[in-house]
Amino acid sequence: MSTRRRIGGALAATGLALLAVTTPVASAQTGDPARGLYSVEGASTPDKRTEVARTGVDVAGSRGGALTIVATPGQAAALRANGFGLKSLGDFDSMLKQRSGRAGTAAVAGDFPPGDEAYHTYAETTAELQKAAKDHSDIATLSSVGKSYEGRELNLLKISDNAGTDENEPEVLFTCNQHAREHLTTEMCLRIVQRFTSGYASDPAIKKMVDEHEIYVIPNVNPDGSEYDITGGEYQGWRKTRKPVPGSSAVGTDPNRNWDYKWNCCGGSSNSPSAEDYHGPSAFSESETKAVAAFIDSRVVGGAQQIKTHIDFHTFSELVLWPYGYTKAETDTGLNEEEAKRFADVGKQMAGTNGYTPEQSSDLYVTDGDINDWAWGKHKILSYTFEMYPKDGGIDGFYPPASVIPEQTARNDKAVDILINEAKA
Incomplete structure (x- = not known):
């Protein structure tokens, strides 16, 4: 195991708190961020979850039938128009930067962000x-x-x-x-x-x-x-x-x-x-x-x-x-x-x-x-x-x-x- 990987693993071992909700960079037309992270309300059945997925959103995960999605402003608007409630969890792209940049960029070109070097490229x-x-x-x-x-x-x-x-x-x-x-x-x-x-x-x-x-x-x-x-x-x-x-x-x-x-x-x-x-x-x-x-x-x-x-x-x-x-x-x-x-x-x-x-x-x-x-x-x-x-x-x-x-x-x-x-x- 390389010294860099040992250091990365040690940093990672401190763990990470879940990111706080960030303030979205809003779309001028809809108020939604360019890519927003949302919890979808009203998608408690397979038919409803399939309806959500068919809009082309990025289905991030599911728990107990509830969906977490990444959606563009147009996709978010379409879901709302079809009766789904969307709870904003933040601006996805801002959250990515926050998740990646907590200690600057990677120490080695082409590697994972700092603290995550134990992942394998x-x-x-x-x-x-x-x-x-x-x-x-x-x-x-x-x-x-x-x-x-x-x-x-x-x-x-x-x-x-x-x-x-x-x-x-x-x-x-x-x-x-x-x-x-x-x-x-x-x-x-x-x-x-x-x-x-x-x-x-x-x-x-x-x-x-x-x-x-x-x-x-x-x-x-x-x-x-x-x-x-x-x-x-x-x-x-x-x-x-x-x-x-x-x-x-x-x-x-x-x-x-x-x-x-x-x-x-x-x-x-x-x-x-x-x-x-x-x-x-x-x-x-x-x-x-x-x-x-x-x-x-x-x-x-x-x-x-x-x-x-x-x-x-x-x-x-x-x-x-x-x-x-x-x-x-x-x-x-x-x-x-x-x-x-x-x-x-x-x-x-x-x-x-x-x-x-x-x-x-x-x-x-x-x-x-x-x-x-x-x-x-x-x-x-x-x-x-x-x-x-x-x-x-x-x-x-x-x-x-x-x-x-x-x-x-x-x-x-x-x-x-x-x-x-x-x-x-």
Whole structure:
């Protein structure tokens, strides 16, 4: 661990108070800030929450059915016109600067803001993966599923007792950081890597899981976006990819609305390139989703998909979610009652270990073109989304202090074990 990272961790360990509400910089037309953070009143049902999401707002989090959103003046006005009450929590961009600049800019170019240096940049994440593969070459191999739009490798670490051999063992996949600003998820994937490599020689339970499975970890699905999010040592609040949208001045697509199962089918994503949940001009328009999907497709061996279980980590709201997201029905094409029950049973079992709330994805609000629906709909992979810490919050929901990394990643150890062992079921 570098001296800089130790200092950063020590600073982060002091913790951060939740930011006070800031005074918005108002729009001349509406009185709303350019990007306001709001709590939405009157969105207590899945239908109402879906109605909110369909306006193209940035749904930041949910607790007990209440939504926290980031909205432009036009979006805020549309919600009010449709009968939703908005409680202002502050000017989102001002809060970002306040969250980033409490001690000036980052000490090292391209790093996280001061106090958050314990989070891993893309380069640092890659170095950790290289070290794991070198130090544990008997059980870990590092490769790539492809490149991002800006040319970064989409790193893939495989962990198994014969990692260099494609054995006839059930496979498990963990993906992190589809959404750029959700940096805690990269730390979650690194926790899995560290635990299953370093613990192999000393922990019999870990050894058994590694010996009997092939475990794949992709810590940065959206590395271009995550690097952009810390531009200049300040948080940008960025969610999407960085590929310009053809025919538009907008940049970026929501990668978790870009998968081609039920893509743009059901009002669960936006047609507007400026929206945070824009689904892209076509399914798999993004280099990143296309590459990860091609890897998963490649694990069909002898006509059978080898990847049996999967978690895609996100933040925040402390939820365990399962398919389908595109429909409120518990069963639909390719998902019968027995399969839906298995999803719920395993989801509730995992949630019982980490204190998250388990529910079908569409119980929150309808989404389409997401990775879980695709993984199940195309490959019958038991695929979940974990929305990690915190349960709710404002700007700190996206950017919790680095001091929470050890506790909040270890919090999912037992759930990860359940998911791995379920691959043999």
